[in-house]
Amino acid sequence: MTAPSGAEPAARALTGAELAGAPSGAGPVIAPSGRPGLARRLLRHPLAVGALLYLAAVVVLAIFAPVFAPYGPQEADLTRVLATPTADHWLGTDSLGRDIASRLMFGARPALTGVLVTVLVAAVIAIPIGLSAALSGGADRIVSPLVDLLMSIPAIVVLLMVLATFDQELLAAMAALGVLTAPGLVRVVRAAALTVAGEPYVAAARVYGFGRLAIALRHVLPRITGPVLVNLSLVAATALLTETGLNFLGLGVHLPEASWGGMVADASAAMNQQNWMLVPTGAVVAGTVIALVLLGDGVRDAAAEGWARPAARARPPRAAAAGPERDRRPDNAAPADDPPILLRVDGLAVAVPGPGGRPAPVIDDVSFDLRAGETLGIVGESGCGKTMTGRAVLGLLPDGTHVTGGSIRIDGADATAMGRRERAGLRGSTIAFVSQEPMAALDPLFTVGGHIAEAVRVHTGAGRAPARRRAVELLGQVRLPDPERVAKMYPHQLSGGMAQRVAIALALAGGPRLLIADEPTTALDVTVQAEILRLLRTLQRETGMAILLISHDWGAVGELCERTLVMYAGQVVESGPTATIVTAPRHPYSEGLLAANPQLGTPGVPLHVMPGGVPAPGEWPPGCHFAARCPYMTDECTAHPIAVAGTDDHRSRCLRAQPAHVIEAKP
Amino acid sequence: MTEPLLSIDDLTVRYPRRRGGPVTALDGVSLTAAHGRTVGLVGESGSGKSTLGKAILGLVPVDGGSITFDGRDITRAGRRERRELSRQIQVVFQDPYGSLNPVKPIGRTLSEPLRVQRTIGTRDVRARVLEALERVGLPATAADRYPAEFSGGQRQRIAIARALVMRPRLIVCDEPVSALDLSLQAQILNLFNELKADLGVAYLFISHDLGVVRYLADELVVLYHGSVVESGATRSVYDHPRADYTKRLIAAIPRAAQANPHEKAPSCSSES
Numbered sequence: 030m031t032a033p034s035g036a037e038p039a040a041r042a043l044t045g046a047e048l049a050g051a052p053s054g055a056g057p058v059i060a061p062s063g064r065p066g067l068a069r070r071l072l073r074h075p076l077a078v079g080a081l082l083y084l085a086a087v088v089v090l091a092i093f094a095p096v097f098a099p100y101g102p103q104e105a106d107l108t109r110v111l112a113t114p115t116a117d118h119w120l121g122t123d124s125l126g127r128d129i130a131s132r133l134m135f136g137a138r139p140a141l142t143g144v145l146v147t148v149l150v151a152a153v154i155a156i157p158i159g160l161s162a163a164l165s166g167g168a169d170r171i172v173s174p175l176v177d178l179l180m181s182i183p184a185i186v187v188l189l190m191v192l193a194t195f196d197q198e199l200l201a202a203m204a205a206l207g208v209l210t211a212p213g214l215v216r217v218v219r220a221a222a223l224t225v226a227g228e229p230y231v232a233a234a235r236v237y238g239f240g241r242l243a244i245a246l247r248h249v250l251p252r253i254t255g256p257v258l259v260n261l262s263l264v265a266a267t268a269l270l271t272e273t274g275l276n277f278l279g280l281g282v283h284l285p286e287a288s289w290g291g292m293v294a295d296a297s298a299a300m301n302q303q304n305w306m307l308v309p310t311g312a313v314v315a316g317t318v319i320a321l322v323l324l325g326d327g328v329r330d331a332a333a334e335g336w337a338r339p340a341a342r343a344r345p346p347r348a349a350a351a352g353p354e355r356d357r358r359p360d361n362a363a364p365a366d367d368p369p370i371l372l373r374v375d376g377l378a379v380a381v382p383g384p385g386g387r388p389a390p391v392i393d394d395v396s397f398d399l400r401a402g403e404t405l406g407i408v409g410e411s412g413c414g415k416t417m418t419g420r421a422v423l424g425l426l427p428d429g430t431h432v433t434g435g436s437i438r439i440d441g442a443d444a445t446a447m448g449r450r451e452r453a454g455l456r457g458s459t460i461a462f463v464s465q466e467p468m469a470a471l472d473p474l475f476t477v478g479g480h481i482a483e484a485v486r487v488h489t490g491a492g493r494a495p496a497r498r499r500a501v502e503l504l505g506q507v508r509l510p511d512p513e514r515v516a517k518m519y520p521h522q523l524s525g526g527m528a529q530r531v532a533i534a535l536a537l538a539g540g541p542r543l544l545i546a547d548e549p550t551t552a553l554d555v556t557v558q559a560e561i562l563r564l565l566r567t568l569q570r571e572t573g574m575a576i577l578l579i580s581h582d583w584g585a586v587g588e589l590c591e592r593t594l595v596m597y598a599g600q601v602v603e604s605g606p607t608a609t610i611v612t613a614p615r616h617p618y619s620e621g622l623l624a625a626n627p628q629l630g631t632p633g634v635p636l637h638v639m640p641g642g643v644p645a646p647g648e649w650p651p652g653c654h655f656a657a658r659c660p661y662m663t664d665e666c667t668a669h670p671i672a673v674a675g676t677d678d679h680r681s682r683c684l685r686a687q688p689a690h691v692i693e694a695k696p
Numbered sequence: 697m698t699e700p701l702l703s704i705d706d707l708t709v710r711y712p713r714r715r716g717g718p719v720t721a722l723d724g725v726s727l728t729a730a731h732g733r734t735v736g737l738v739g740e741s742g743s744g745k746s747t748l749g750k751a752i753l754g755l756v757p758v759d760g761g762s763i764t765f766d767g768r769d770i771t772r773a774g775r776r777e778r779r780e781l782s783r784q785i786q787v788v789f790q791d792p793y794g795s796l797n798p799v800k801p802i803g804r805t806l807s808e809p810l811r812v813q814r815t816i817g818t819r820d821v822r823a824r825v826l827e828a829l830e831r832v833g834l835p836a837t838a839a840d841r842y843p844a845e846f847s848g849g850q851r852q853r854i855a856i857a858r859a860l861v862m863r864p865r866l867i868v869c870d871e872p873v874s875a876l877d878l879s880l881q882a883q884i885l886n887l888f889n890e891l892k893a894d895l896g897v898a899y900l901f902i903s904h905d906l907g908v909v910r911y912l913a914d915e916l917v918v919l920y921h922g923s924v925v926e927s928g929a930t931r932s933v934y935d936h937p938r939a940d941y942t943k944r945l946i947a948a949i950p951r952a953a954q955a956n957p958h959e960k961a962p963s964c965s966s967e968s
Contacts, residue, residue, distance in 0.1 A: 229789040230797045230805075233858065236753045236787050237809035238779025247808070251799045410877035411848075525741075554740035555904060559948035581877060584949065625882035628907030628949065632930070635889065636882040636911070642847055643877075 070331040077327020080320035087317060091137035098131035102287040111303035120309045123292070124299045129309055136287040140272055140317070143203040143281075147268035148261055150207025151214050156257065158211075159218025160245045163226055172215065179212040188271070192280050199272070199281035206271055210264050217260045221253040255329040262325020266318045273314050289314050371543055371575050372399040372422065376435035379414075379421055381646060388433065389647030391417050393599040395435070396673075401542060404569060404576045406586035406607060408622070409596035412643045415579045418596070419545045422577070423462055424452040439543075458488050461541035465548040467532035471520035477504070477531050478516025481538055488539035503534040506571075508564055526557035530564065537568070544569075547579040562588045583626060587611055595619045598644055598654035605679030615681035617659045653683070661685060699767055700728040701898050702752070702866055708760035709747050721747040723922040724761065729866065729915075732896040734888075736913025736930060738906055738945065744922040745902045749868045752900065753787055754778050765866070779812060786859035790871035792851035796843040796858075802829075803839030806858050828857040832887060849880035856887065863895070870902045885912060906945055910934050918942050 071077055090097055099117075106126035113121050120130040162172035187209060188202050195201035225231065226249060234244050275281040276290025284291070289310060296306035375396045383389025392414045399405050407415040420426050422437055424444060437444040439455060447455075456462070464470060471480060481500035485491055491499065497516075504512035507530040515527070523531060529549060536544055546565065550558035566589055569576050580586050586593055586607060593610050595603040595618065603616040614620040623629075624637035639658045650656060652667035659666070666684060674686045707725045710718035722744045729735045739745045750756045752763055754773055763771045765785065773781060789795040796805055806825040810816050816824070826836050832853040843851055852872060859867050869888070873881040885908065891897055903909050909916060910930055917927040918939060925939040937943045 228797075229791055229795040232750075232753075232755055233787055233789065233795060233855075234808070235755060236778075236785070237782040237862065238775070238812045240775060243812075248797055252797070410879060555906065556740065556944050556948045622878055625878045626907070627882065627885055627905075627911035630885075630911045632911055633889075635886045638882050638886060639879045642849060642880060 067328075067331055070334050071327055074327040074330060076323045077331070080323035080327065083316060083320045084324060087137055087313075087320075088141060090134045091141055094131070094134040094138065098128070098134045100128035100131040102127070102132050102135040103285050104128065104131070111299055111306065113303075113305050121305055123295050123306055124302075129292070129306065132287040132292060133289070133309065133313055136289045136292055137313075139199055139276070139282050139286075140269060140289050143199055143272040144265050144268045144321075146200055146203040147207040147210065147271075148265050150204050151210045151264050152257075152261060154208065154211040155214035156218055156250075159215040160222050160249060161241075162215065162219045163222030164241050164245055164249070169219075172219070176212040176215050179209070182209065184209045184271075188275065189280070192275070197280060197283065199275065202275060202281065203268060203272060206268055207264075210267065214257075214260055214264065217256055218253060221256045222249045225249045225252045254332055258329050258332070259325045262321050262328075265321045265325075269314070269318055269321065368401040368403070370398050370438075371401045371403075371440060372577075373438040374398075374418070374422065374435070375438070377418070377421060377432065377437060378434035379417055379426065379430060380433045381427075381430045383647040387647070389645075390433070390649070391430070391599055391646045392421065393649070395596075395599075395601050397594055397601065397604065399543065399575050399577060402569075402573045402575055403592065404566075404578065404590045406578045406580060406590035406593040407596055408580060408583060408586050408593055408619075410581060410622070410643055412598070412645065413596040414599040415596050416547055419462075419547050419577065419579050423456060423460060423545060425456075457484065457536075457539040457541065459541060460543045460545060461536035461539060463529070463532050463536050463544065463546045463549045465551050467525070467528040468520060468523075470532045470535060471523075471528065473520050475519075476516065477518050477520070477523070480531075481516075481535055484535055484538035499538075500534075503537055504531070506537065506568070507531070507534045508567075509534075525553050526560065529553060529557075529561055533561075533564065533568070537572070540572075541574055543575045543577065545577045545579070548581070549578070550585055551580070551582070558585070559588075565589055583611065583623060584628070595622070598649055599646065600654055600682060601673070602655065602683070603679075603681040604673075605675075605681075609679055615675065615679065615686050616655075616683045617661055617685075618655045619681075621658070698731075701731045701766060702729040702900070703764040704728070704748070704752070704761070705764070706761035707748070707751060707758065707763065709744070709751055709756055710759045711756075720922055722751070725919070725922070725924055726761075727917050727924065727927060729898050729900055731865070732892060732898055733914045734892065734899040734901055734912055735915045735917060736909035737900060737902045737917050737919060738904065738909050739919035740904060742921075743919040745904075745919050746870055748919070749787070749870050749900060749902050752868055753785065754781075782809065782864075783813065783862050784864055785866045785868065786862055786864040788852070788855050788859050788867060788869045788872045790874050792848045792855065792875055793843075795855045796851055798843050801840055801842055802846075802854055805843075805854070806839070806861050809858065809862055824861050825857075828860045829854075831860055831891070832857045849876055849883060852876060852880075852884055853887070856884075856891075860891070860895075864897060866898045866900065868900045868902070871904065872901075873908060874903065874905065881908070888912060906934075906949060918945070 071081070104127060106122065108126065109118070109122055110124055110126040111122065112118055112126075115121070118128050118130070120128070120133070123129055123132070158172055161168040163169070184206065187205055191202050191205040192198070222245075226244075231244055231248055234248055239247070272281065273290040273293060276288040277294045279291070279294065282288035282291060292310045293307070293314070296310055299306060377392055377395040378390060379392035380388035380390045395414070395418055397405070407418060409415050417426070417430070421432060422439075422444075424447075426432070432445050435445075439459060444452060444455065471477070475483070478497060478500045481503055482493070482496040485496040485499045485503075486493070489496075489499075501512045501516050504515050509515045509527065509530050515531070520528065533549075549565070550561050553561060562585055565576060565578075568574070576589065578586060578589055590607050592605065593607040594601045595610065595616060597618045603610060603614065603619045605615075610619055611623065614623060618639075621637060621639040625639065627636060630636045641658050644650070644654065644657070650667060652669055653659070653662075653671045656662045656666045663684070671682050671684060673680050673682045675681050680686070704725060704727050707722050708720065709722040710720050712718045725744070725748060727735065737745045737748065747756060751758050754770075758771050761771070762769055765781070770777070770781060796802075803825055806828060807821045810821045810824055825839060829836060829838055834850065834853055834857070838846075838854070843854070846854065856872075872888075873884050876884060888899065889912065892899065899912075901909060901913055913930045915928065916930040916933045918925050918933070918941065920939075920941045926933055926937065926942045933942065934946065937946055
């Protein structure tokens with residue numbers, strides 16, 4: 030196990046689904062409907078189609094074996110034993126001169142029947158029991174221990190007993206195998222169903238009067254068909270191997286009758302004289318097992334495609350070369366004689382793999398400066414690129430996402446040109462990160478003090494005892510009462526507010542000069558939110574570090590940040606002092622976002638509504654990204670990209686902000 | 697005053713624990729909701745606000761007290777009675793992603809509650825589904841699509857449509873806009889108000905966000921550790937909080953959010 034350090038928890042925290050889903054979160058995404066049926070969809074999976082064709086051929090040849098087989102299963106030609114393929118016997122003959130192809134066809138009959146019996150028995154037992162265990166606590170108390178008990182029974186012993194009792198009746202053994210496989214399947218069904226049963230739509234179904242049975246059949250079962258099908262295909266494969274094994278031992282099919290296992294046994298007996306015979310028999314058994322598994326996978330995928338959104342499959346191209354060098358001021362350039370610039374983001378562009386494999390931009394031409402000790406907010410809705418901007422600065426973009434242009438300068442050094450290791454060295458010591466889910470940054474196996482001490486040691490090289498003392502100091506610095514006691518606690522003992530304080534202490538361990546806080550208060554209770562914001566402000570004053578606060582909440586940004594960037598659909602649309610933007614926004618999006626805040630609405634008066642939603646990455650219009658929702662839109666807005674304009678202090682990406690335009694304000 | 701639509705009296709709900717005694721989630725909670733009004737229920741996580749909603753919907757067993765809906769005791773309603781009640785009381789949950797079954801087209805999700813009733817013909821079911829979709833501002837073609845094709849805001853509209861097909865008189869809303877972005881949140885809040893005005897539906901609106909509740913609710917109930925610490929007309933509670941917890945809640949609203957470029961800050965005298 031790797032010990033936690035200041036940077037790595039941040040990396041872990043960032044892998045949350047919330048981040049990965051952010052760029053595609055909103056926007057009108059009504060794709061043309063009219064989906065093909067399951068069979069059609071299955072045809073799109075070449076492996077599954079191959080498996081299906083193979084299995085169909087095996088089934089047809091087995092059923093019509095008397096028709097297709099050139100010889101009878103017992104028809105021996107003692108003049109030609111152990112022959113290799115010839116025109117008469119195109120798979121050769123066995124030690125008694127029987128045609129191998131014919132015997133394989135006849136041997137498929139017990140094999141397939143056996144598999145069918147096992148699968149049916151297992152499914153019929155396991156699905157109802159697994160579902161009832163998931164949906165009823167009472168049933169679960171009986172089922173779960175019983176399943177554990179049954180799974181410890183050695184299958185082969187039971188099978189041998191069944192074969193002894195039922196006079197070597199193969200189907201009885203295969204049915205018994207079904208019963209023995211059922212407990213494992215019960216576990217799968219129960220686990221999958223439990224997850225689904227916790228979904229709010231199941232609660233909604235209960236509200237409109239569904240009983241347990243109806244919920245199980247209509248809501249739970251359709252959702253779990255995927256895992257159940259995959260597991261049934263594995264059961265089928267196991268059953269086939271078991272059937273072959275039993276016949277290999279001579280325990281199932283009575284001897285002159287053809288069986289695959291029996292043929293393998295014959296082949297192995299004759300191996301020293303002629304080893305060809307193993308090839309067709311082995312290939313058929315292995316091929317059937319593989320086909321069963323592939324078909325299970327294919328059916329599961331095809332079933333899910335019926336309702337899931339098509340996923341982007343294609344891999345993105347390698348990171349493109351950085352864009353042309355540009356000499357331009359960042360969107361929030363501040364007067365020159367201020368503290369040194371700590372972070373300069375210039376013309377940053379980031380793309381994710383889009384539908385069809387084409388890279389879809391999620392960040393387009395983002396530029397800003399952050400000076401030492403400054404607090405900067407990034408405001409916007411999901412899908413606007415705020416989190417991606419933060420991740421790009423941290424150098425922790427999700428897989429497949431890459432910087433396609435512009436530069437990120439940290440302390441004057443171009444971070445986009447740095448290697449992985451150099452970049453990781455910046456995290457924790459120069460840049461630290463606090464996420465929305467503080468628990469994600471904490472390993473449940475380590476105490477709070479252990480976490481922080483480890484981070485301190487990684488960043489400062491301090492010894493154990495001093496690191497420990499520093500950890501307690503940091504816990505005190507984030508205003509946790511009784512830091513000594515908190516240091517000894519484990520993450521699960523912390524409340525949400527305490528955990529966020531601990532995560533902040535962890536971020537401070539390396540003495541960072543920039544703290545990136547991504548929605549640090551969103552998951553917390555209202556009163557705790559206010560405390561955490563106050564804490565961040567105090568820490569900023571005490572340590573002089575810069576803070577980049579990413580938030581959807583104007584209140585949080587207003588509380589903490591001197592300056593704010595408003596992002597919309599991957600672009601900075603407005604930047605300036607927070608107080609100015611909040612009272613006199615220049616961009617229609619900032620204006621709409623502020624007016625939509627129910628905090629400020631008058632009860633009984635409809636809230637200001639921006640029609641529609643944020644366009645998804647890849648669906649951005651060529652002109653102003655906000656044009657479709659903008660009350661002031663003109664023809665010119667949609668013609669070409671809009672540049673950022675305004676004073677040094679307050680800038681906006683809107684034609685109305687450009688001096689050449691005299692704008693008539695519409696009511 | 698006429699009889700309230702919903703009346704909760706001295707309600708107690710306890711959750712059993714594996715070890716130790718049960719946890720009391722609700723401890724003697726009383727409140728009433730009038731026809732066509734919105735009652736806002738605020739409190740922090742663990743205050744019991746969601747449990748109260750679940751108790752009304754029959755999703756958790758009640759340990760004491762009573763729930764009266766439209767003059768009839770529904771505290772321990774059986775399955776058949778619940779099915780019948782579902783025409784009157786409906787629910788909208790927080791999570792727009794988990795609240796719709798992803799394997800069912802929207803039309804199926806919306807028609808299911810109607811079919812359970814077994815009293816409505818197939819053609820009427822279709823008409824009711826389309827009516828509900830139109831009501832929440834979605835096209836009729838949405839009925840044939842799957843949840844994955846819709847954004848969070850659209851899904852929440854669908855969840856509201858599912859509640860509306862039953863033409864209920866009370867909708868329990870458990871944090872219905874918390875997962876939505878500001879601009880979508882405003883759309884949904886306006887929709888709630890339109891439905892209230894047009895259909896006369898009452899809401900029990902559960903939220904941690906005092907700002908949302910202040911905007912939407914006629915009455916406010918503040919829960920803290922399973923008990924009601926304050927209740928009354930929203931405006932008076934908001935402007936003159938009495939309980940310490942309510943005061944802290946209001947003080948926690950960031951100041952910056954109260955500057956508004958469009959409207960004057962709400963003042964006590966501007967409205968009646």
